[in-house]
Amino acid sequence: MSGNRAFRLAHWVSDTVNRLRLKTARRWKFAPQTVAYQGYGSTQWVRVLGRVVLTSKPVPGSKAERLAQNGNQNVRGWRAFTSVPVQFTAVEIEIGGITTRVHADRGGLVDTVVPVELTPGWHTALLRAEGTPAVETAIFVIGPDTRLGIVSDIDDTIMVTALPRPFLALWNTFVLNERARMATPGMAVLMDRLKVEHPDAPVIYLSTGPWNAAPTLARFMARNLYPSGALLLTDWGLTNDRWFRSGQEHKRRNLELLAEEFPNMRWLLFGDNGQHDEEIYSGFAQEHPDLVAAIGIRQLSASEAVLAGGHSDSGDHSGSSVPWIYAPDGAGLAKGLQDLELL
Secondary structure (H helix, E strand, O other), X not given: OOHHHHHHHHHHHHHHHHHHHHHHHHHOOOEEEEEEEEEEEOOOEEEEEEEEEEEOOXXXXXXXXXXXXXXXXXXXXXXXXXXXXXXXXXXXXXXXXXXXXXXXXXXOEEEEEEEOOOOOEEEEEEEEEXXXXXXXXXXXXXXXXXOEEEEEOOXXXXXXXXXXXXXXXXXXXXXXXXXXXXXXXXHHHHHHHHHHHOOOOOEEEEEEEEHHHHHHHHHHHHHOOOOOXXXXXXXXOOOOOOOOOOHHHHHHXXXXXXXXXXXXXXXXXXXXXXXXXXXXXXHHHHHOHHHEEEEEEEOOOHHHHHHHOOOOOOOOOOOOOOOEEEEOOHHHHHHHHHHOOOO
16 A cells, blocks of 8 residues: 555544544533633734634532532543544634634644734633634734743653653653642743743743643643743644654744744743753754744753653754753753843
8 A cells, every 4th residue: 555545544544533532422412612722923913722622521410520610620631631623613713803714623723823913912812613612812912022032842841741751651641630740940930030031022832742731731830830821732643744743843843933923033942851852942043043042951860861761962062153051950041041141
């Protein structure tokens, strides 16, 4: 069987499985839900992110219903993965007096740019798919005079997860709740200090994690006092041209998109030396040296490096025009930024 035919077959199988899941979910009285994620934009456009899924309702009188009614967020991660994406459904987006109609993609995801004139600062977008209640989400509009932005990885950068080891990846994703996850020492303080020093700077959390985990990650960041920012996550499984989604390509693509969207801004890039952040950030800095203010790499401890499969090769950055900072925690990275007069 040729590669293209095999790939089409894989898509057919994937779509068939999803249709069966949808049929089963509707039989079990799962309810349609629009999930809205925080977005960002300029004074001329905004990037709106959301997802349409079928999700189970808590059984009346159950513990889950009581926790939900009381606003208790102590929810294990696996519950987010019981929802079923609703493919290609129409979604209305309202923001700044403009209403736009788009369609979710194969994974139920909405990731679209809406042309609209807005003032810098926070705005509210309204998302509504057919048969679901409208939901609100925050959109941060970046002013034309803003000169610095912050991009941060999540796993092992602001949150200690040891994600590359398969067992811990499954444990952290499906079993633990956000109360049990550990924040990287000093990183929340560092990010908060950066926002105080640069209040107009947007914060973008760029991760290879799945969109299903977005609510849990958002609660974790709020609980640990990380500044609010857009989550740019991805989906597992097939794409239009790949058998499996590439996390590295996801990060590269979004960094290139930010460079295209904001050609007059420089970015602080935070990552860790346990996966591919150094390689990705180095490539971006070589292509766009004028758009990178500094690169901060959190160094994993010896035990974390074992769980992560070792350290990445930091390489020689002596010839780079972009400053690199290495430290095991937020305090060390803050000292490096102070030396560069960025903090």
